[in-house]
Amino acid sequence: MSQETLWDRFLKPVFSTFLLNQEELKKTQAAIDWERDCQKLQDPAIKYPDYYTSKNFHGITGGYLNASAAVTYDPITQYVLPPNETWVRKALVDSIGGYPKKILDLGCGTGTTTLLLKKAFPNSQVMGIDLSPYMLAMAQYKAKKAGLVIDWRQGLAEKTTLAASSMDVVTISLLFHELPTNIAKLVLMEAYRLLVPGGQILILDGNQKTLHKSEWLNTIFEEPYIQEYAKGNLDAWLGLAKFEAVRTEDLWVIHQISQARKPLTVTEVLPNWAYGLT
Ligand SMILES: C[S@@+](CC[C@H](N)C(=O)[O-])C[C@H]1O[C@@H](n2cnc3c(N)ncnc32)[C@H](O)[C@@H]1O
Numbered sequence: 713m714s715q716e717t718l719w720d721r722f723l724k725p726v727f728s729t730f731l732l733n734q735e736e737l738k739k740t741q742a743a744i745d746w747e748r749d750c751q752k753l754q755d756p757a758i759k760y761p762d763y764y765t766s767k768n769f770h771g772i773t774g775g776y777l778n779a780s781a782a783v784t785y786d787p788i789t790q791y792v793l794p795p796n797e798t799w800v801r802k803a804l805v806d807s808i809g810g811y812p813k814k815i816l817d818l819g820c821g822t823g824t825t826t827l828l829l830k831k832a833f834p835n836s837q838v839m840g841i842d843l844s845p846y847m848l849a850m851a852q853y854k855a856k857k858a859g860l861v862i863d864w865r866q867g868l869a870e871k872t873t874l875a876a877s878s879m880d881v882v883t884i885s886l887l888f889h890e891l892p893t894n895i896a897k898l899v900l901m902e903a904y905r906l907l908v909p910g911g912q913i914l915i916l917d918g919n920q921k922t923l924h925k926s927e928w929l930n931t932i933f934e935e936p937y938i939q940e941y942a943k944g945n946l947d948a949w950l951g952l953a954k955f956e957a958v959r960t961e962d963l964w965v966i967h968q969i970s971q972a973r974k975p976l977t978v979t980e981v982l983p984n985w986a987y988g989l990t
Contacts, residue, residue: 727788727791731787731788731791732784732787732788733787736787737783737784737787740783740850740853741779741780741783743853744779744849744850744853746779746846746849749845749849749853750846750848750849751845753845753848753849753852753864753865753866754845754866755865755866758843758866758868760843761868761895763891763892763895763937764776765777767936767937768934768936769781769890769935769936775844776821776843776844776846776847777844777845777846778846779846779849781846781847782822782844782847782849782850783850785821785822785847785850786822786824786850789824789886793967794964794966795964797824798828800916800963800964800967801824801825801828801885801916803916803963803967803969804825804883804885804914804915804916804969805825805828805829806832807914807969807971808832808833808881808912808914809912811833811835811836812833812836812880812881812912813836813837813880814836814839814878814879814880814881815829815833815836815838815839815879815880815882815883816838816839816840816841816874816879816881816882816883816906817829817838817839817841817882817884817885818841818869818883818884818887818899818902818903819841819843819869819885819886819890819899820840820841820842820847820848820864821842821844821851821886822851822854823848823850823851823852823854823855823862824854825883825885825916826838826840826855826862827851827854827858827860827862829883830860830862831858831860837863838862838863839862839863839864839865840862840863840865841865841866841869841872842864842866842867843866843868843869844866845866848864848865848866851864852864869884869887869899869902870895870898870899870901870902871898872902872906874906875906876905876906877905877906877908877909877911878906878908879906879907879908879911880908880911880912881907881911881912881914882903882907882911882912882913882914883913883914883915884899884903884913884914884915884916884917885915885916885917886916886917886918887899887917888915888917888941888946889917889918889935889937889938889941889942890936890937890938891937892940893937893944893949896941896944896949897949897952897953900913900949900950900952900953900955901953903953904953904954904955904974907974908974909974909975909977909978910973910974910975910976911973911974912972912973913950913955913970913972913973914969914970914971915946915969915970915971916967916968917941917946917967917968917970918938918941918942918966918967918968919962919963919965919966919967920941920942920944920945920946920968921962921968922962922965923938923941923942923966924942924943927939927942946960946968946970947960947970950970950972954974954975955972955973955974955975956972956973956974957971957972957973958970958971959971959972
């Protein structure tokens, strides 16, 4: 696990004492039967990768594999997506072209973006995939409360068991800054495999240009892979995965939205070794 960060020493106590409503957190924690729901959501075939279990994210010991991570995620995230979390997430949803029949949200977490997708496209089949059954249990709870039917599944974003060419749109929000670059590239290749020809991929995350210039920012929050994410270039990664019409736009300086399409005439993606990924 990582060394003590500024987050541990300063921000975590500030969040716990002033910014998080402890009573609300306790209520949410008690409203979910974690053991039952996680058991139902869990896929016994899944093996957690080392890059996921060996690090803390956001200062929560044990990463995302506990109820505390799932319950505190939304109350904390509202403060890290200025100027307004819903506005930022909706910018991704609004970038979707046409009316997709099937939408997949990879690394969906507690499902905040997934719920917005289902609200925007009520007649679409929407699926959320995440590695943490706790995050999925929280997402499921939120969807039930909102009366939305969404298919929640535990899975690896870089190696889902879904059929090739089965999705019209794949979305990925706030996942890539939490992945080693070689895994982020595999996720893009998997998204390419899952999309129908002409299908669209949309990625919302931290602005790589801004983060690259502000290394001090990266040391504040406990984000083990954000430095390598900041040095990368999503447009280049999308190009490598054979996407076309690739473009990344800044959103409020600190966020970016990347989008691209799978070509109508599909080129075979090269095996992993060709990219130095295995
Ligand atoms: C920062 S959260 C983002 C959650 C959500 N997409 C959002 O916008 O709030 C990152 C999520 O990615 C999940 N995750 C990390 N690595 C993953 C992987 N390889 N496959 C699937 N999910 C993963 C984590 O469990 C966590 O829920």
